[in-house]
Amino acid sequence: MSAGARPRAPWPASLTVAIATMASTFALSSMVVAGMWLATVAASLATVTAAVVVTRLLTRSRGIPTAIGALVAVELLVLFFARGQDDGRHVLPTPGALRDLGVVMRDGIDYAATTVAPAEMVPSLLSLICAGVMGLFLVAEHIAVSWRAAASAGLVLMLPWLPAAIFQQRVPLVWLLVALAAWLLTLGLARRGDTRQPPSTVSGAVAATTATLAVSLMVVPSALGGNGWGVIPRIDAPSSLATTTRLNLDLDLRTSLTTNSTAPALVYTAEGPRPDVLRLYSYADFDGVGWDYGTPEPSDLAPTDGVLWPVDVPAPSEDIATYEIEAVDSAESNLALPSVPRSVDVDGDWGYSAATDEVVSPQDSTLGLRYTVTADTGYLTPERLLASPVDAAADAAVGSQYLELPGALDAVRVTELAQGLTADATSRFAQAIALQDYLRDPAEFDYDTSVSPSSGDTVSTFLDDRVGYCVQFATTMVMMARTLDIPARMAIGFLPGSEGEGDTYIVQGGDAHAWPELWFPEVGWVRFEPTPAVQTGSAPVYAEQAQDPETGGQSDPAALPTTAPAERPERPDTPAEPSVAGESVTDEGTPWWWFAVAAVALAAVVAAIVLASRRRRSLAPVILPPAEQAWETLRASLTSEAQWSPALTPSESVExxxxxxxxxxxxxxxxxxxxxxxxxxxxxxHRYAPAGTSATVAQLQGWSDAVTREASQATATAGAAGR
Amino acid sequence: MTHPLPTEDDLTEVAEVASAIRASIGSVLSGLDGAITATLATALAGGHLLMEDVPGVGKTTLARAFAASVDCTLGRIQFTPDLMPADVTGVSIFRSDDHRFEFRPGPIFAQVVIADEINRASPKTQSALLEAMQEHAVTVDGVTRRLPEPFLVVATQNPIDMEGTYPLPEAQRDRFMAQVSVGYPQPHDEMAMLDSHDGTDPLAEVRPVTDTATLARLIDVARRIYAAPAVKQHIVDLVSQTRNDSALRLGASPRASLQLLAASKARAAMAGRNHVLPDDVKALAGAVLSHRLVVSTEARLGGRSAHDVVTQIVERTPVPTEARASRMAPVGAVRSEAR
Structure with missing residues (x-):
């Protein structure tokens, strides 16, 4: 048995791996300010690639080209980055030069450790990136070309995308597609051309699975504008594929939240303070597990002229804000409006329902609609709320449905709890603050979008489990308020979103929110915020200010200063100026370099595992026994039509x-x-008899050759005759 | 391995006897090679045979022709709804002259038992037969009596006439090693049949070509046939696929694996081979597996029978080779690096 000369490595695959590596470098563009450094990276990568390809053309060895490439990479790093004491350049990778290179790279690590993304490029950081890119290329190229396991190389090539994926940052779609295309090309180029061995079904399966996973995980959800999983990079979808956002009007306390859409729903500009919330729908009927939305009757709608608010509003305060709102991707039947007295300038058939405080259109949708809102953001103040004249007649006038408790509710428990919390409260406002602070207390409840399903009395489940998201918190506060005879209802809409380009703000599908509204006679329906600060930021200004004198300052560490009422502290993509100051890092969550280090570590582990498994396999080559070898040779020599399937036995194969x-x-x-x-x-x-076959290798070879000769001749002449 | 491999002489004898029986049955029924092979393989593997087909195609004739070709005792039970277990197993009667009970053996005390239209009898009676098949013994009035060896039950079933029948439950169908469908004869076979039945009953002219002692010896030879690991792997592959196929609601049991191997060994012995080939397994998979499977409603509505599903599984399942098994063995001493 001769092992035969090893075929030449498919060196064109080295070029495609280099292209994929370079394209993957652009994944770092969200972490490092793009600039001329990309040219440096490209130049060094091109040099290493050239070295590897030339070596591959000269030798059939597997290891030498990669070793040469590594030497060239080290030489380039020394040449570019190593600086002596007197700032002199090194030419050769002498021990001194390597030591200087080490100093530069350590500087780069320190710099990365103290910088927030996006960082400005400095030579020390560039040395790290160059080393990383060239190393990545050498590993991926070795896997793809030397081992012909291009599928596994894809795993390595995915690493630069990981930080962007983890942070859900925008990645350049074009470069992602280039990287994917180059990798797919590599898959094709690095295929085994050796017919003596059956094609490896394992690597084929891995390739197919990886390709499918990559496409389905990265491209499809992004193209649809959704963002089902937190680790999928966000990509700007073509507008034709974008989907619209609709609020889920079906509020069921038993379901967990699964989607967290980052597709922009609303975009607005604000002159004056930003709105606390953008409110769309309100709910009165709760049956113990979910809220039923009732569309206002068209007959209840009033024109949208003048100030829209459930009660008459005295002279406006000084804090007037104007919002230009565009529902870029939000198809609703109601307008999103701030939850304060406001006037609306909107085209189309819109009517105001004072009872539910909604601006509704029976037929129009908000999709693509632009409208202007003038809001009195200073209307709600603690003083005004404290001055509200509370009496039962006024409460009854607003509607008995706002005081109804569902039969499924454990009314005794909720009443006792609410009364206990508000024992010291002397006003309706103080009661509301007490309920809100209880629910917002991180020591009492945790925010979590997954809840354990229960039936019947979901409020009790929430009070037992102490975890939930906005709907559970808001519902519980509404129910507690109702047990205290405070008319209360549920409202849903959006949190004020994050800053976009210029002076615009972007509200995403994931900003959808639910909150309770409590009735204050002669003031109106007032929003409170029982959902913890981790999700909602601070409570509304009026509710936040009131508690300061009473509690002597909240010790809630997550609450932000009241000057930024709507800032959501957990959002990682809040733009931050590049800075070298150490103190700015600590407040901004995990520094990005941590993920870079994790990615490199992961790469090392993957490479080690692949290396180990390949090594074991290469030590145990598949040497076919002579009979199988002859049989396989015969099969390979036949036309694809005549080749028998593995489901046929030898005698069936003859037939x-x-x-x-x-x-x-x-x-x-x-x-x-x-x-x-x-x-x-x-x-x-050979396969099935107890004694095996008695045929000699020469006989087997002879039989195989005899059939091959005749079959190929015969088919050739038959083909020629047929033509 | 404890059993020695069969010798050349043993194998020659099996092949000769098998072809003699085959010729003998062939003189009565023409064109039933598949059914006859399955019957012989079942007999040599020590199993029991279920024949399911429309009336009049020769189920009973095939069974009787086999019995007539072997010099053996023959029992025949025509199953009817009022047949009682005692009618199968036998009964103790009181002899008034010497004042004691005497056991009168039922028709099951024979080496070849033909159970005609088994689905016509009540489940109680069916169970009596099936128990006897499993135990090779009958217990009446607390006394267990061994049945003669070799013991072969050939049961026939009529799938069309369902009125007033008790179809065998899956658990009991599993007791039969193979199910054979005779099928309608080809036109030229039917012509030959008309000629041969012209005025005479060919069954009456069948003479025994072997005896039960020989048959017992042949069964022992078949048991000692060698089955390579690759062949066993093939059987396991096939059977486990029946358990995962979406077209099947019930897959084949481990007993099915055992019986498929036994039947395959018998077929190898009939061909004079001392080892099983995947060809044997493939040829018998339909007969041995189909009747144990329950086809899902969707597949049945799609017009697929259990036999179709087994055929597809057989056609798509790769035949294991020695090479595939050895690839899993680690560490070859030679590195292919040398060049």
Missing amino acids: HVRDVLSRKGVRLSSDADQALVRLSHAVAD
Whole structure:
């Protein structure tokens, strides 16, 4: 058995790996300010690639090209980055030069450790990135070309995308597609051309799975504008594929939240303070597990002229804000409005429902609508709320449905709890603050979008489990308020979103929110914020200010200063100026370099595992026994039509070959036919007989050759005759 | 391995006897090679046979022709709804002259038992037969009596006439090693049949070509046939696929694996081979597996029978080779690096 000369490595795959590596470098563009440094990276990568390809053309060794490439990479790093004491350049990678290079790279690590993304490029950081890119290329190239495991190389090439994926940052779609295309090309180029061995089904399966996963995980959800999983990079979808956002009007306390859409729903500009919330719908009917939305009757709608608010509003305060709101991707039947007295300038058939405080259109949708809102953001103040004249008649006038408790609710428990919390409260406002502070207390409740399903009394479940999201918090506060005879209802809409480009703000699908509204006679429906600060930021200004004198300052560490009422502290993509100051890092969450280090560590582990498994396999080569070898050689020599499937036994394979040949009008001579039968018997004996086959290697080879010769000649002449 | 491999002489004898029986049955029924092979393989593997087909195609004739070809005792039970277990197993009667009970053996005390239209009898009676098949013994009035060896039950079933029948439950169908469908004869076979039945009953002219002692010896030879690991792997592959196929509601049991191997060994012995080939397994998979499977409603509405599903599984399942098994073995001493 001769192992045969190893075929030349598919060196064109080295070029495609280099392209994929370079394209992947652009994934770092969200972490490092783009600039001329990309040219440096490209130049060094090109040099290393050239070195590897030339070596591959000169030798058939697997290891030497990668070793040469590594040497060239080190030389380039020394040449570019190593600086002596007197700032002199090194030419050769002498021990001194390597030491200086180490100093630079350590500086780069320190710099990365103390910088927030996006960082400005400095030479020390560039040395790190160059080393990383060239290393990545050498590993990926070695896997793809030396081992012909391009699928596994794809895993390595995905690493630069990981930080962007983890942070859900925008990645350049074009470069992602270039990287994917280059990798797919690599898959094709690095395929085994060796017919003596059956194609590896394992690597094929891995390739197919990885490709499918990559496409389905990265491209499809992004193209649809959704963002189902937190680790999928966000990509700007073509507008034709974008989906619209609709609030889920079905508020069920038993379901967990699964989607967290980052598709922009609303975009607005603000002159004056930003709105606390943008409110769309309100709910009165709760049945113990969910809220039922009732569309206002068209007959209840009033024109949208003048100030829109459930009660008459005295002279406006000084804090007037104007919002230009565009529902870029939000298709609702109601306008999103701030939850304070406001006037609206909007085109189309819109009407105001004072009872539910909604601006509704019976037929129009908000999709693509632009409208202007003037809001009195200073209307709600603690003083005004404290001055609200509370009496039962006024409460009854607003509607008995706002005081109803569902039969499924454990009314005794909720009443006792609410009364206990508000024992010291002397006003309705103080009661509301007490309920809100209880629910917002991180020591009492945790915010979590997954809840344990229960039936019947979901408020009790929430009070037992102490975890939930906005709907559970808001519902509980509404129910507690109602047990205290405070008319209360549920409202849903959006949190004020994050800053976009210029002076715009972007509200995403994931900003959807629910909150309770409590009735204050002569003031109106007032929003409170029981959902913890981790999700909602601070409570509304009026509710926040009131508690300061009473509690002596909240010790809630997550609450932000009241000057930024709507800032959501957990958002990682809040733009931050690049700075070298150490103190700015600590407040901004995990520094990005941590993820870079994790990615490199992961790469090392993956490479080690792949290396180990390849090594074991290369030590145990597949050496076919002579009978199988002859049988396989014969099969490989036949036309693809005549090749038997693995589901056929040797004797069935003989029938199959005879069959295919006779359909082409070819008959094997009796010698060749006998050789075929003998070979099949030898294989069957080898495989299944207790003593194996007695045929010698020469015999097997002879039989195989006899059939091959005749079959190929016969098919060739038959083909020629047919033409 | 404890059993020695069969010798050349043993194998020659099996092949000769098998072809003699085959010729003998062939003189009565023409064109039933598949059914006859399955019957012989079942007999040599020590199993029991279920024949399911429309009336009049020769189910009973095949069974009787086999019995007539072997010099053996023959019992025949025509199953009817009022047949009682005692009618199968036998009964103790009181002899008034010497004042004691005497056991009168039922028709099951025979080496070849033909159970005609088994689905016509009540489940109680069916169970009596099936128990006897499993235990090779009958217990009446607390006394267990061994049945003669070799013991072969050939049961026939009529799938069309369902009125007033008790179809065998899956658990009991599993007791039969193979199910054979005779099928309608080809036109030229039917012509030959008309000629041969012209005025005479060919069954009456069948003479025994072997005896039960020989048959017992042949069964022992078949048991000692060698089955390579690759062949066993093939059987396991096939059977486990029936358990995962979406077209099947019930897959084949481990007993099915055992019986498929036994039947395959018998077929190898009939061909005079001392080892099983995947060809044997493939040829018998339909007969041995189909009747144990329950086809899902969707597949049944799609017009697929259990036999179709097994055929597809057989056609798509790769035949294991020695090479595939050895690839899993680690550490070859030679590195292919040398060049």
